[in-house]
Amino acid sequence: MTAPNVVQPPWSVRLWQYRDAPTRGWTTRLFSDTDVQGTADGESAGPYRIASLDASSDHQMGQLRPVMELASWFRDPSDEAPVSDNSGWTGLSIHQEITAMLSLILGVRLRGDDPVIHRNNNGTITSYHPSAGTLPSAPTSPWASPIIPVPTDTPVDIASVRGYLGSLPGLAPQHAIDLVRAARQYADALWIADGEPELAWLMLVSAVEVAATSHQVATADYAQLVTSSFPLAAEALVKRGGDELLVRAAETEFAGLIKATGRFLSFARVFRPNPPEPRTTDQSAQLPWSRRGMEGALKRVYEYRSARLHAGAPFPWPLLIPPPIASDGLPAERFTNGPYGSGDTTWSAEELPMTLALFAHLVRGMLLSWWSTMADGVCAVIE
8 A cells, every 4th residue: 555645756657566467558640741761660768669660652741641650568556545645646647647757758749539448357458449549739920930840851760669668666766756747848839839829938938947946956955055145044043953953944934935047047057958959050040058158048938938928928929930941941940130010019039049940959958868867777868
């Protein structure tokens, strides 16, 4: 029996415990607007199997279609007492948790249809569809090109998923929860970006915040942070109860007060990925990849996010449209020729830190680097 109030990993991770003598399972098709490729046998990780699906002869690139099949078999865990603690709630079913992580690993829009349920009764397999089989649909863009461009030159290879998914059982339960939550924010942002770009910005920032908070909890010296940020309070705590009281208060009462912007930027410094590939050679259209240039742009993004949430101030209009095209025909990473206007409102290029497409690349790279670090090098980082 599982003790109450014990943090458990998400069910997509716990399923590793029930791989022996499987009696039930499910299969779902994953839809995307990006082609994927894989071996005939697919890729397996623990209780999961992922296989690519061939496109129909009349399929056009950029259209949603089933590109993968995700399946799982496991032993029925229903005999175990439910966990009363709700701290691990992700709001997703098992196949949705895995799909969100696959979207993050592969960097593509990905969403599953309603799964087919399987039962194994002494070797006799029965399957049924518990719902009407609703197919996923993504918001459409009013623009001729996508706001986050879809890779069109080569299919995405699903071979990269095995190392990442295989690391899940080794993660601390809270880290696994935070990973799924961050992956969900990223995957949802990618899915809705063409129709709701402003919401996609907010979700991508939230994805980083989830990971940054998790990383800070695991690595930060809270006593030192409180001493530097709240020196008078730290002094009073030490006088009253010594360093022990300072450490205890820092890890409980003050943990939520550490500045969110600093946490966001610190995470970006530690896990900053490489520039996108292919990358425009037009240097005026490139975002400076130095620490100073990157932090200035990310700080502006965070300011826009805070203004949107707390003051209702919309994101600048140019940040909600497809990226401009650089002189070599590739997408620009930032805005160079200003001012940009919508109606009687204008923004200078300096007020527009980067495109949504580049921010999505940054967020994915940071999250995968963080995941790889938590897995202690089990998987290679995909830039």
